[in-house]
Amino acid sequence: MMADLRDLYQEVIVDHGRRPRNFGLLPGANHRAEGFNPFCGDRLTLQLQVVDGMIRDARFEGTGCAISTASASLMTEAMKGRSTSDAEALFASFHAMLTGERQETDAALGKLEVLAGVREFPIRIKCATLAWHTLLAALHEEERPVTTE
Amino acid sequence: MLTTADELKAVQGMAPTLDVARVRQDFPILQRTVNGHPLVYLDNAATTQKPVSVIEAERHYYAHYNANIHRGVHRLSQEATDAYEAARDKVRDIIHASRREEVVFTRSTTESINLVASSYGQGMRAGDEILVTEMEHHSNIVPWQLLCQRSGTVMRVAPIDDAGQLVMEQFAALLSPRTKLVALAHMSNALGSINPVKTLVELAHRAGAVVLIDGAQAVAHLPVNVTDIGCDFYAFSGHKLFGPTGTGVLYARTALLEAMPPYQGGGDMIRQVSFAGTTWNDLPYKFEAGTPNIAGGIGLGAAIDYVQGIGLAAIAAHEADLMNYASELARDFPGLTLVGTARDKGAILSFTLAGVHPHDVGTILDAQGVAVRTGHHCAMPVMERYGLPATVRASFALYNTRDEVDVLFRGLRKAQEMFA
Numbered sequence: 021m022m023a024d025l026r027d028l029y030q031e032v033i034v035d036h037g038r039r040p041r042n043f044g045l046l047p048g049a050n051h052r053a054e055g056f057n058p059f060c061g062d063r064l065t066l067q068l069q070v071v072d073g074m075i076r077d078a079r080f081e082g083t084g085c086a087i088s089t090a091s092a093s094l095m096t097e098a099m100k101g102r103s104t105s106d107a108e109a110l111f112a113s114f115h116a117m118l119t120g121e122r123q124e125t126d127a128a129l130g131k132l133e134v135l136a137g138v139r140e141f142p143i144r145i146k147c148a149t150l151a152w153h154t155l156l157a158a159l160h161e162e163e164r165p166v167t168t169e
Numbered sequence: 170m171l172t173t174a175d176e177l178k179a180v181q182g183m184a185p186t187l188d189v190a191r192v193r194q195d196f197p198i199l200q201r202t203v204n205g206h207p208l209v210y211l212d213n214a215a216t217t218q219k220p221v222s223v224i225e226a227e228r229h230y231y232a233h234y235n236a237n238i239h240r241g242v243h244r245l246s247q248e249a250t251d252a253y254e255a256a257r258d259k260v261r262d263i264i265h266a267s268r269r270e271e272v273v274f275t276r277s278t279t280e281s282i283n284l285v286a287s288s289y290g291q292g293m294r295a296g297d298e299i300l301v302t303e304m305e306h307h308s309n310i311v312p313w314q315l316l317c318q319r320s321g322t323v324m325r326v327a328p329i330d331d332a333g334q335l336v337m338e339q340f341a342a343l344l345s346p347r348t349k350l351v352a353l354a355h356m357s358n359a360l361g362s363i364n365p366v367k368t369l370v371e372l373a374h375r376a377g378a379v380v381l382i383d384g385a386q387a388v389a390h391l392p393v394n395v396t397d398i399g400c401d402f403y404a405f406s407g408h409k410l411f412g413p414t415g416t417g418v419l420y421a422r423t424a425l426l427e428a429m430p431p432y433q434g435g436g437d438m439i440r441q442v443s444f445a446g447t448t449w450n451d452l453p454y455k456f457e458a459g460t461p462n463i464a465g466g467i468g469l470g471a472a473i474d475y476v477q478g479i480g481l482a483a484i485a486a487h488e489a490d491l492m493n494y495a496s497e498l499a500r501d502f503p504g505l506t507l508v509g510t511a512r513d514k515g516a517i518l519s520f521t522l523a524g525v526h527p528h529d530v531g532t533i534l535d536a537q538g539v540a541v542r543t544g545h546h547c548a549m550p551v552m553e554r555y556g557l558p559a560t561v562r563a564s565f566a567l568y569n570t571r572d573e574v575d576v577l578f579r580g581l582r583k584a585q586e587m588f589a
Contacts, residue, residue, distance in 0.1 A: 024204075024536065025532075025533060025536045025587070028532065029529070029533075029587055029588075034587065034588060037526075037529075037588075038524070038588065059544065060527075060528050060543070060544055060558075060559060061544065061545055061552070061558035061559045062558070063558070083558050084526065084558075085526035085527075085528040085529050086525075086526055086529045086588070087528075087529070089526075141532060144528070144532060147528065
């Protein structure tokens with residue numbers, strides 16, 4: 021039984037959940053969005069610096085469970101140096117992985133594959149996707165906080 | 170029969186006499202496993218499990234005398250009506266209402282509160298005040314907010330202290346001749362705090378306000394006597410009392426129900442209908458429009474029989490023993506912080522664990538068959554009061570054991586190890 025749990029709480033996830041990368045405010049950010057999951061109270065603010073269609077830098081702040089924090093941390097790592105259209109494509113791949121629309125490995129996801137285990141815990145999928153929905157909102161500069169509901 | 174808080178305290182101090190092993194056999198769901206482990210159900214504040222007598226009562230109704238009530242001259246309708254109305258008498262008995270006309274069947278605690286806000290609320294005016302407490306469930310906040318929006322009535326909030334207890338001086342100070350209604354929980358679902366309802370009702374009545382008590386968490390765990398408490402309205406749900414979902418009760422004093430306009434219009438709530446005008450049925454039917462949850466009501470009657478057969482005093486004593494045991498383990502558990510430490514407290518253990526988010530705790534416990542609630546418990550203002558996004562809540566009922574408390578704490582240790 022605990023093996024399944026280990027699929028969810030892989031070392032990389034526990035590590036990023038405890039010590040998130042790119043955590044804090046981003047001076048010089050020109051895109052920003054807030055995400056909120058009313059089911060569990062997780063909140064995050066995502067800040068991006070986008071220059072000429074390229075994501076130069078990404079940081080986030082907020083509170084959440086290990087899954088949502090690790091997902092935000094890994095996402096910000098993956099976004100740096102990526103074009104905005106590439107970022108949207110990665111969102112689609114990530115979403116497909118979690119909803120089970122795509123079972124085979126997608127090379128583009130790289131390290132983000134560690135979050136595939138969340139698929140087996142349906143109630144926690146929104147924890148993993150919160151940061152990603154916030155990313156889309158930030159890229160599109162939506163005014164209202166996005167929620168997972 | 171127990172009636173007062175003092176007598177309850179005496180009972181909680183007594184050795185438990187409940188035969189838990191026998192009780193557990195009455196609940197078929199407790200035989201199942203979850204993720205390969207025996208189910209340890211500690212989410213009783215959300216809903217309780219059902220004894221076989223309740224499940225059987227619903228099945229028996231559908232298999233043998235399914236019919237609509239209060240209308241047919243045929244045999245089945247008569248049998249269904251008798252069983253449904255017998256359930257009303259059982260409700261009257263368990264909450265010690267003086268008359269059966271004072272027991273209105275609803276869908277839920279939430280609907281009971283909405284009924285009062287909608288109907289009694291029609292008499293509320295701009296400048297009037299409603300006093301609630303900071304520990305309320307959303308269902309005892311939002312119906313009043315809607316009423317305030319409609320009527321210009323103002324909501325006041327009586328604060329709680331760090332232990333999760335209502336601050337009595339502030340509650341008293343917030344009462345004024347403008348206060349028309351006070352709405353408060355008998356027992357907090359997020360903290361377990363038990364309010365001194367009789368004293369609070371006296372204070373509110375002295376100010377000229379009517380009092381609604383949200384008894385959702387109380388009825389399955391404490392002896393409740395609405396006559397002794399002196400409240401004007403008392404709302405609770407059947408499903409938290411081992412009965413079916415979709416069953417609720419509103420107790421209200423006869424004089425209030427007579428003066429209140431109907432809540433919903435339809436069949437059963439009328440005496441005579443014509444296009445020139447319609448007259449209302451007698452109490453409590455004036456507030457029961459449409460075909461009700463007949464099977465659910467009959468099931469609720471069976472649930473009350475079950476609880477009365479065991480005795481709320483024995484239940485309260487057993488749960489107090491579990492709570493004492495769990496609270497001791499919690500105090501000695503490194504990194505665990507209890508949220509809600511009221512002196513007078515029901516069997517609800519709400520807490521946070523350092524370094525592990527409540528939702529991760531919930532998932533890790535579930536992998537070991539332990540069901541707890543994690544989140545804001547539909548009491549976001551309580552979470553805000555403590556500056557927390559969420560807590561883990563273990564809530565106990567008559568079928569839980571000390572062994573299950575041990576399983577809970579073993580699970581918490583595993584959660585800590587995973588995140589160490």
